[in-house]
Amino acid sequence: MTKEEIIKKFNINSHQEKLLDTYIFNLKKYNKHTNLVGSSTLEDTWNRHILDCLQILPTLNNYNCSILDMGTGAGLPGLLLSIMGCKNVTLVDSNNKKIKFLEKTKKEMNLKVKIVLDRVENKEKEKYDIITSRALANLSKLFTYSHNFLKKNTVLIFLKGKTVNDEILDATKIWKFEYQKHVSLSDKGGSLLVIRNLKKL
16 A cells, blocks of 8 residues: 555544654664664555554554553554554563663654563563554464453454464464454455454363
């Protein structure tokens, strides 16, 4: 999709567009000395990162729900969800250099996100409505991490690559869950996975 098509699809207003452009500018600048994302992905940032993350938005019931982004890295998807109006986002990552980038971006953009420097398995056990992750670990491991943060109706939304079917099969050996799999808007080989009722067997 072109930038214009993405803006139209997600009703991105001019203020949000400006913030997303600033985010991309900072990401490219910071990535020259600190590896936040693969440098090849920066050639088409609006598709590879913005569209990829924003496709989560239609799966959210409301923007006031509490969201935990595990292994957020450069703030993908959590920081972008915050730019788009999600009010209660927590970003967790164990990489200090990535956290510094997030702190700097948060301050510059006046965002209300909560940023936590910690390994996700060590993080204090708060409960969340939504748990997201992108390129952190396989599904079974994501479930293990998520298990500490589940409420009764927590929804897990993961951006997954082409091994998704094998990961689902693998996870069913240890976990019981319901899922919907959507073809990724940004990469036909990828999937948006929406998971409910996660329980350990």
